[in-house]
Amino acid sequence: MLTNISGFPEFLPKEQIAFNKVIEKIKEQFELYGFIPLDTPAVERVATLLAKGNDSEIYGLHRLAGDEGAKEKALALRFDLTVPLARYVAQHYGQITFPYRRYHIAPVWRGERPQAGRYRQFYQCDIDVVSVGELPLIYDAETLSIIYNVFKAIGVERFIIKINNRFLLTGMIKSFGVLESSVDLVMRTIDKAEKISKDALDNELRNYGISQINTEVLSGLIAKRLTNKEWIEYLESIGSNEEFFKGVEELKKVMKFLKDFGVQDQYIQIDPTLARGLNYYTGTVSETRLVDFPELGSVCGGGRYENLVGSFSNKRFPGVGFSIGVSRLIPKLIEFGVIHANQETTATVLVSVQDPALVPFYIKIAKTFRIKGVNTEIYLSKASLAVQMKYADKKGFKFIIIANQLELEKQQIILKRLSDGKQTLVTINQAIEIIKGA
Amino acid sequence: MLTNISGFPEFLPKEQIAFNKVIEKIKEQFELYGFIPLDTPAVERVATLLAKGNDSEIYGLHRLAGDEGAKEKALALRFDLTVPLARYVAQHYGQITFPYRRYHIAPVWRGERPQAGRYRQFYQCDIDVVSVGELPLIYDAETLSIIYNVFKAIGVERFIIKINNRFLLTGMIKSFGVLESSVDLVMRTIDKAEKISKDALDNELRNYGISQINTEVLSGLIAKRLTNKEWIEYLESIGSNEEFFKGVEELKKVMKFLKDFGVQDQYIQIDPTLARGLNYYTGTVSETRLVDFPELGSVCGGGRYENLVGSFSNKRFPGVGFSIGVSRLIPKLIEFGVIHANQETTATVLVSVQDPALVPFYIKIAKTFRIKGVNTEIYLSKASLAVQMKYADKKGFKFIIIANQLELEKQQIILKRLSDGKQTLVTINQAIEIIKGA
Numbered sequence: 017m018l019t020n021i022s023g024f025p026e027f028l029p030k031e032q033i034a035f036n037k038v039i040e041k042i043k044e045q046f047e048l049y050g051f052i053p054l055d056t057p058a059v060e061r062v063a064t065l066l067a068k069g070n071d072s073e074i075y076g077l078h079r080l081a082g083d084e085g086a087k088e089k090a091l092a093l094r095f096d097l098t099v100p101l102a103r104y105v106a107q108h109y110g111q112i113t114f115p116y117r118r119y120h121i122a123p124v125w126r127g128e129r130p131q132a133g134r135y136r137q138f139y140q141c142d143i144d145v146v147s148v149g150e151l152p153l154i155y156d157a158e159t160l161s162i163i164y165n166v167f168k169a170i171g172v173e174r175f176i177i178k179i180n181n182r183f184l185l186t187g188m189i190k191s192f193g194v195l196e197s198s199v200d201l202v203m204r205t206i207d208k209a210e211k212i213s214k215d216a217l218d219n220e221l222r223n224y225g226i227s228q229i230n231t232e233v234l235s236g237l238i239a240k241r242l243t244n245k246e247w248i249e250y251l252e253s254i255g256s257n258e259e260f261f262k263g264v265e266e267l268k269k270v271m272k273f274l275k276d277f278g279v280q281d282q283y284i285q286i287d288p289t290l291a292r293g294l295n296y297y298t299g300t301v302s303e304t305r306l307v308d309f310p311e312l313g314s315v316c317g318g319g320r321y322e323n324l325v326g327s328f329s330n331k332r333f334p335g336v337g338f339s340i341g342v343s344r345l346i347p348k349l350i351e352f353g354v355i356h357a358n359q360e361t362t363a364t365v366l367v368s369v370q371d372p373a374l375v376p377f378y379i380k381i382a383k384t385f386r387i388k389g390v391n392t393e394i395y396l397s398k399a400s401l402a403v404q405m406k407y408a409d410k411k412g413f414k415f416i417i418i419a420n421q422l423e424l425e426k427q428q429i430i431l432k433r434l435s436d437g438k439q440t441l442v443t444i445n446q447a448i449e450i451i452k453g454a
Numbered sequence: 455m456l457t458n459i460s461g462f463p464e465f466l467p468k469e470q471i472a473f474n475k476v477i478e479k480i481k482e483q484f485e486l487y488g489f490i491p492l493d494t495p496a497v498e499r500v501a502t503l504l505a506k507g508n509d510s511e512i513y514g515l516h517r518l519a520g521d522e523g524a525k526e527k528a529l530a531l532r533f534d535l536t537v538p539l540a541r542y543v544a545q546h547y548g549q550i551t552f553p554y555r556r557y558h559i560a561p562v563w564r565g566e567r568p569q570a571g572r573y574r575q576f577y578q579c580d581i582d583v584v585s586v587g588e589l590p591l592i593y594d595a596e597t598l599s600i601i602y603n604v605f606k607a608i609g610v611e612r613f614i615i616k617i618n619n620r621f622l623l624t625g626m627i628k629s630f631g632v633l634e635s636s637v638d639l640v641m642r643t644i645d646k647a648e649k650i651s652k653d654a655l656d657n658e659l660r661n662y663g664i665s666q667i668n669t670e671v672l673s674g675l676i677a678k679r680l681t682n683k684e685w686i687e688y689l690e691s692i693g694s695n696e697e698f699f700k701g702v703e704e705l706k707k708v709m710k711f712l713k714d715f716g717v718q719d720q721y722i723q724i725d726p727t728l729a730r731g732l733n734y735y736t737g738t739v740s741e742t743r744l745v746d747f748p749e750l751g752s753v754c755g756g757g758r759y760e761n762l763v764g765s766f767s768n769k770r771f772p773g774v775g776f777s778i779g780v781s782r783l784i785p786k787l788i789e790f791g792v793i794h795a796n797q798e799t800t801a802t803v804l805v806s807v808q809d810p811a812l813v814p815f816y817i818k819i820a821k822t823f824r825i826k827g828v829n830t831e832i833y834l835s836k837a838s839l840a841v842q843m844k845y846a847d848k849k850g851f852k853f854i855i856i857a858n859q860l861e862l863e864k865q866q867i868i869l870k871r872l873s874d875g876k877q878t879l880v881t882i883n884q885a886i887e888i889i890k891g892a
Contacts, residue, residue, distance in 0.1 A: 020495060020541070020542075021495070021498070024495035024497050025495070026493065026494050026542070027493070029492075029550065029551075032490070032491050032492060032493060033491060035493075036491050036493075046800075047800040047829050048827075048829050048830070049824075049829075049830070049831060050800060050801030050804075050829060052470070052471060052798065052800050053470050053471060053474050054467075054470060055464065055465070055470060055473075055474075057458060057459070057462035057463070057464055057561075058563070058575060059459060059462050059563075059574075059575060061459060062518065072518065072519035074517070074519075075515045075516070075517060076515070076516050077514070077515065077565075078514050079511065079513060079514065079565040080500065080510065080514045080565075081510035081511065081512075081565075091459060104458075104464070107458065108466060111466050112466070113845065113849055115835055117831070118467075125496070125497075127517040127518075137495045150836075151835070152834060152835055152836060154813070154834045158834060276813060276817050277817055278821060360551055361490060362484075362485040362488060362489065362490050363485070363487070363488030366488075375592070379714050386486045391487075391488060392486070392488065393488030393555070396553075396590055396592045397585065397588075397589070397590055398588075398590065407551065
């Protein structure tokens with residue numbers, strides 16, 4: 017009873033403060049590009065959730081109190097933020113201005129088996145641009161460029177954004193004579209190519225009726241290491257069908273737009289075998305991996321979908337979006353010192369209480385600090401100055417204020433900087449200047 | 455399938471942006487006082503939730519996929535943020551620095567009957583100070599003063615903080631010869647006194663064995679309209695038991711501390727009959743009502759508890775805390791114009807696209823703006839300038855940038871202010887100055 021449940025992680029204060037700072041930075045980046053917040057309820061109708069997938073790991077709701085239980089079985093927790101977006105757009109499209117640029121930072125829930133050590137609640141940071149009718153390809157590049165800037169902004173320097181276009185892949189597979197109904201299965205095979213041997217891969221591909229020559233082309237694609245420029249040239253050189261060339265053309269355009277958006281080429285890696293899940297995406301697909309933490313796998317994924325709302329509406333809502341999985345990412349960045357988690361307080365200053373009779377004066381000092389925007393705590397529990405110092409050190413305050421009758425009579429306070437223990441006798445206004453300049 | 459579920463409200467973009475701004479202000483106030491964020495998972499063990507209450511409206515979880523269902527029945531959604539705090543403190547107390555000052559802004563879930571028109575998901579903004587062993591009474595006043603400052607900060611001027619001390623009330627009830635086991639029931643009766651007639655009240659009180667003279671004292675207390683000073687004098691004048699006087703003494707001290715914290719007396723209203731729920735609270739209790747929106751009832755409540763963690767630990771963790779219910783409050787403030795919801799964008803500037811060939815230049819302009827911290831969107835869909843203007847107007851941008859080959863050759867852009875349509879031909883840097891000064 018005394019522990020949180022496995023798979024439902026929570027942070028200690030220092031980590032929580034660091035986590036929130038990163039989320040704040042991500043939000044700031046999203047808003048810098050004019051994305052607007054969305055916050056749908058955690059709960060959707062089961063029918064809504066199942067319309068967009070067949071996730072057997074959805075958490076349904078029931079009321080603990082007996083007989084009402086059944087009635088609530090039509091409700092469940094969302095497993096991603098895209099289905100709620102689809103439902104929201106379909107429901108409110110008359111009251112939304114398009115192109116609709118929304119971000120959504122919130123937890124999602126998946127009924128994973130606890131023993132697998134996977135999270136059952138985790139945060140996603142999503143951005144999507146959704147339009148009615150048409151959505152130009154340049155938005156694929158814009159959203160990707162925001163993801164690029166987000167990683168830079170949170171202090172991650174070594175990452176690779178893999179990019180592909182599904183038309184290219186599906187076009188090629190179809191050109192190999194694979195049945196329409198098997199295209200997804202072949203893609204699934206290619207998706208796991210990293211994890212199986214070349215022989216096993218070739219065997220599987222042949223089972224779908226792909227000739228030896230063509231399996232060689234495919235496994236060649238997987239093994240090839242080319243620069244982005246070389247990939248485009250190579251892809252343009254190999255003959256295939258119209259769908260394939262549409263994919264290559266779109267990929268080329270997105271690469272050009274990415275350059276316009278200032279995304280440096282060494283962060284981008286064309287990968288013609290990247291499939292990114294199934295069914296859902298149509299054109300551009302992308303995954304981001306951190307060079308120094310390959311064990312995290314893809315920390316950001318997404319792409320273009322022809323019609324977001326699908327079965328929910330008869331209007332066409334094309335969109336493009338990406339999702340950053342922060343619940344694994346941020347703790348890793350903290351663990352490796354990319355992000356510092358060394359403050360157990362949101363305040364800069366601790367006003368110590370030397371003389372309980374002077375508390376009204378300490379409160380006034382704190383008030384003056386706060387008016388100037390300096391986050392300030394007063395130590396109101398009974399404790400010696402030594403204990404208060406220790407508290408300030410432990411929690412990571414930058415300054416502590418010490419004052420007794422003598423100082424206050426002269427309208428002065430002692431400002432102690434905790435990094436080096438330096439003490440200065442100053443007026444309250446001087447203290448604020450020093451604190452704000454620190 | 456096309457609607458969100460009743461009782462699980464969601465906002466349109468303008469309202470969501472306004473809602474988030476208020477939440478941001480509340481968070482800012484909490485941090486100004488050095489409160490630190492906590493974010494426990496939405497899910498707790500059923501046993502943990504039931505240990506602190508007997509809420510028949512708890513949502514339990516099960517997996518949609520059949521046979522795993524039963525295993526998950528030990529999990530449920532939290533119905534408040536206090537139980538998770540209690541569990542968190544009991545679990546992690548060795549790694550938390552006390553006094554622990556945490557805030558928690560997050561949704562909670564209650565399985566209300568939909569037809570009652572009550573929310574089944576709503577946000578709470580909680581602050582609590584929790585200590586080990588002792589927690590001085592001054593924290594009751596400090597946390598209340600923060601609530602006071604929060605309401606001022608979000609633009610609510612006309613509110614009343616009702617305050618009482620439960621020792622006072624329980625002491626008096628006991629002094630009337632009521633059985634220990636009936637004290638809570640009598641409090642519950644007094645709690646609903648507003649809604650029933652004086653005769654009905656007197657009858658109920660007499661049923662608990664309270665004499666006619668004493669029911670007169672109690673219903674007199676309910677009817678009395680005194681100033682805070684008069685209340686203290688009156689309460690001190692009426693003889694009762696030790697528990698009663700302890701309550702009066704604490705109330706008096708908290709009132710004095712509130713003055714030290716700069717809380718103006720006219721916002722505070724002593725109400726000796728305020729009971730604030732049952733069992734949970736011990737000393738100080740408080741409820742806040744908005745003068746202009748009495749229909750909202752209490753928008754903030756809380757108080758002091760002798761031991762937060764109760765059955766979870768054998769250590770004693772006294773605490774004091776308050777919870778603001780924002781899900782009903784903020785929409786009401788928007789509806790009545792206390793809070794403005796007139797922007798459908800987080801960006802200040804829209805860079806229009808006049809000539810698709812110039813997009814790389816528009817991107818550069820936007821980039822320069824963003825580096826200076828100006829939230830900027832580029833209109834990347836194909837549309838006439840008139841359509842782009844309309845979009846900017848509708849979403850509430852403050853400025854729109856217009857530039858074609860001619861202007862860009864001279865390193866100039868047209869900056870149009872949307873409030874009055876004023877256009878100026880300026881350099882990018884001049885534009886940034888004007889935008890930031892606006």
